[in-house]
Amino acid sequence: MTTNGSLNRKLRMALCGGGQGSFIGRVHATAAVLDNRAVLVAGALSSNAEKSKASAPDYDIPVARAYGSIHELVEKELALPADQRIDFVSVATPNHTHFEIAKTAAEAGFNVICDKPMTFDLKQAEELAEVVKKSGVVFAVTHNYTGYPLVRQARQMIASGELGEINAIRAFYIQGWLRTRLELSDQKQAAWRTDPKKSGIAGCFGDIATHAYNLARYMTGLLPETISCHLKTFEEGRALDDYGTAIVKFENGALGTVTASQISHGRENDMWIEIDGTKGSLVWRQEEPNAMVVRANGQPHKIYTRDPNAPHMNDMGRAACRLPSGHPEAFFEAFANIYRAAYDAMILRAEGKPFETKDTVYPNIHDGVEGMYFIEQCVASSQQGGSFLPIKHPLARK
Structure with missing residues (x-):
């Protein structure tokens, strides 16, 4: 080939x-x-x-x-x-x-x-x-x-109606590395992320809440309508937020929450998402990315493992796998899946x-614009005491 x-x-x-x-x-x-x-x-x-x-x-x-x-x-x-x-x-x-x-x-x-x-x-x-x-x-x-196999598995499951109509989404990204003013020690990663001149109008919410929000949009395909947000800076003297939570109302009537922290002791890169539908629910955790729990009332809980040869894997999930089951597949491979899909488009071009x-x-590019609109509206809502503001951008992908 x-x-x-x-x-x-x-x-x-x-x-x-x-x-x-x-x-x-x-x-x-x-x-x-x-x-x-x-x-x-x-x-x-x-x-x-x-x-x-x-x-x-x-x-x-x-x-x-x-x-x-x-x-x-x-x-x-x-x-x-x-x-x-x-x-x-x-x-x-x-x-x-x-x-x-x-x-x-x-x-x-x-x-x-x-x-x-x-x-x-x-x-x-x-x-x-x-x-x-x-x-x-x-x-x-x-x-x-979005490149993890079980995230893409969930995306196709939701799109095909396996969870029914989506009612609720809870997305989290919890870290603890900025519990102290690490930026004062000239630590490179902390320094620019906490500097409004380099990071922008948001700190924690711009850095990691954008991932949680994007994951909710990517997995469910739901279009947002309005958002209410509260941002907080707990470390005195820090210029940008280090904690926050938002409520998202979606067009179909579903409710979502996005919570992000960089000041929670002992937490590393703990991003997880829970999605509730009328037929079932699921939960996926980034720190344990090769398993996803799917639940339905009256049925045993199902643990979907990342296995490209298993019948429970759908086309999107299987296409994102590189290794046989039991061999952990994670951060680098997820990045590579984004590159791989972009390469296919580059070849066509x-x-x-x-x-x-x-x-x-x-x-x-549309996701990128929507992410910036998310940040801007979260900051504006927080400054207005949590008022609900529009969140659907004209360029948002459906």
Whole structure:
């Protein structure tokens, strides 16, 4: 079988961010090549040109293709012959830099895979959506939890009516690493996440509640209508929220809650979701991702395990699996599933064929815009004492 079908070659990747000390840059670089469909050939690994070049050997990037900015990257890559230049740019930098990088890459015709939140604010997100529409590039957002096999299993189960009509959703993302003012010690990850100039108008809710909300939307497909939110900063002196909870009213009448914390002692990356339908309910937990509990009154509780060969797995769940049952499959593989789906669209684009931009298996530009609207409306609601505000954005995917 040829690599990437008729393209018959690996897709060429450039990484923005990921310089020395980065966590998420290495995750992107690993996930992107997991299926042997891409190769990392260039990058702007740091806004400091010297640091970018110093970081290049960590990724086997030639020093000549380790650039000091997205603008230098685009200019010099476009000057290369078509059979050498990059196909896509992965954005793994702090929030306040996403827009310029993604916009510059898209305007140059390069596909984009961007970390979340997609931009610094809603205005940037809406402008970026227009750029992507005009340029016709493939644009994916790495809400990576949508890539887990049992999340996709649940999505298809809900869409096919196995749980009946969805009545309630409870989504949580609970951490404890910011219980103290870690940002005062110049810890890199804490410093930018708690800085309004780099993170945006929300802290905890922008960083992790967006994942919980996106997961609820992705799994159920329900469109939101209004939201009420209360945000709180418990660590005195911190500029942004470190705890919050929101109530979401959906168009079908369902109620949802989103709770996020970064100040709960002993909690690591405890994201979980519970979904209640008229025929049954389910619960899935990110820290135990290879099992999902499905319940119905009067029946034994069912534990769905991630098993690509088992009859209980549906098409979406099975397609997201790589390993036989019993071998844990998790964070890197989930990221890679987003990359894999985006690659399929990139190949269609390279072939001059149409590709889906809204109803995609991977989170897309519309999800990115909706995530920014979620953040903006949560902050506005909290400032108004929890007033219910509109939450359905015109660009939200159905």
